[in-house]
Amino acid sequence: xxxxxxxxxxxxxxxxxxxxLALSACSADTTGGSGGKLRVTASFYPMExxxxxxxxxxxxxxxxxxxxxxxHDLELTPQQTGRLGESDAIVxxxxxxxxxxxxxxxxxxxxxxxxxxMTSLEEHGAEVDGHHHGHAxxxxxADPHIWLDPVKYAEVxxxxxxxxxxxxxxxxxxxxxxxxxxxxxLDGLNAxxxxxxxxxASDTFLTTHAAFGYLAERYGLTExxxxxxxxxxxxxxxxxxxxxxxxxxxxxxxxxFETLANPATAKSLAGDLHLKTDxxxxxxxxxxxxxxxxxxxxxxxxxxxxxxxxxxK
Numbered sequence: 001x002x003x004x005x006x007x008x009x010x011x012x013x014x015x016x017x018x019x020x021l022a023l024s025a026c027s028a029d030t031t032g033g034s035g036g037k038l039r040v041t042a043s044f045y046p047m048e049x050x051x052x053x054x055x056x057x058x059x060x061x062x063x064x065x066x067x068x069x070x071x072h073d074l075e076l077t078p079q080q081t082g083r084l085g086e087s088d089a090i091v092x093x094x095x096x097x098x099x100x101x102x103x104x105x106x107x108x109x110x111x112x113x114x115x116x117x118m119t120s121l122e123e124h125g126a127e128v129d130g131h132h133h134g135h136a137x138x139x140x141x142a143d144p145h146i147w148l149d150p151v152k153y154a155e156v157x158x159x160x161x162x163x164x165x166x167x168x169x170x171x172x173x174x175x176x177x178x179x180x181x182x183x184x185x186l187d188g189l190n191a192x193x194x195x196x197x198x199x200x201a202s203d204t205f206l207t208t209h210a211a212f213g214y215l216a217e218r219y220g221l222t223e224x225x226x227x228x229x230x231x232x233x234x235x236x237x238x239x240x241x242x243x244x245x246x247x248x249x250x251x252x253x254x255x256x257f258e259t260l261a262n263p264a265t266a267k268s269l270a271g272d273l274h275l276k277t278d279x280x281x282x283x284x285x286x287x288x289x290x291x292x293x294x295x296x297x298x299x300x301x302x303x304x305x306x307x308x309x310x311x312x313k
Contacts, residue, residue, distance in 0.1 A: 037057075037059055039086065041091070042090075042091045043064050043091070044064065044096070044097065044284060047092055047113075048061055049295045050156065053178060054161050054175050055164055056175075064076065064080055064097075069285065070284070084103050088168070089112070090109050090112045094115075096144040115146065118155055118156045118160070119155040122214070124143040124223070148215040148299075149214035149218045157186070160179075185296065194219065197310065200310040200311060201251065201310060202251050202309075204221070204246065205221060205224065205256060206224045206246075206247065206255045206275075207223060208226045210225030212282070235269075240269065243269065253275060253311065254276045254309035256305070257277060283299070283302075
């Protein structure tokens with residue numbers, strides 16, 4: 001971006017009025033196009049939610065993943081890639097969206113929050129009946145779905161707060177206050193899940209998308225994923241057979257599907273097994289079909305769905 005050095009102050013002020021340059025060049029001179037706010041680009045909904053909650057009035061957040069788009073499949077337009085380079089800060093989760101990982105690496109933006117470095121990642125997705133069965137059946141690898149565990153999400157919140165404070169030191173105290181409030185709410189959510197799942201008839205749930213490994217681990221549940229970590233892959237005949245056995249053994253009542261991916265597999269499996277279907281939302285995006293307006297609303301809906309499926313008393 002060496003072009004900035006050659007622009008006269010007057011031209012810079014004009015350009016800032018048009019919002020043509022990243023704010024860092026403008027803030028020294030004038031409040032610029034976005035009302036002096038920190039321009040934050042988030043990769044998908046859980047990162048956008050953190051940026052908005054923590055940044056509050058001091059940030060203008062844009063989300064690379066539009067509502068209703070399956071984040072794993074995201075392709076970026078040249079315009080989006082260009083705008084990414086103009087951000088004051090980026091909040092993303094490396095390992096979830098290959099297109100975003102590549103664009104962030106090339107963006108040249110200094111203040112980058114990578115959620116994957118802010119908490120510990122584990123491998124999930126290849127389990128059958130709670131045990132790893134080699135890699136023949138799975139797309140197992142580091143599981144990126146850390147936001148579905150409120151405790152891990154709170155760790156990420158603290159990391160994002162530190163990056164925003166580095167990008168905008170003047171508002172560090174506000175970011176800290178907002179983060180403390182958010183972490184307190186996440187602690188409350190964690191307590192709700194712990195209490196809400198206490199007296200349950202079964203520990204095992206079936207889902208089409210292996211997004212719930214961290215959540216399962218946090219509350220002592222066993223996630224059985226029909227497809228492993230890839231929401232669009234088709235399960236093998238072998239896998240279906242083993243799921244039949246698991247469902248019988250663990251008195252599984254429900255097959256969960258998600259809001260963004262095709263529910264056909266879950267519905268046909270549920271038909272085969274004479275089970276109910278319900279939604280367990282991996283919270284990768286909020287749409288009109290979501291059972292809740294934001295992260296907390298949907299997580300509480302997920303808790304209710306799990307309570308029903310696991311037979312909590």
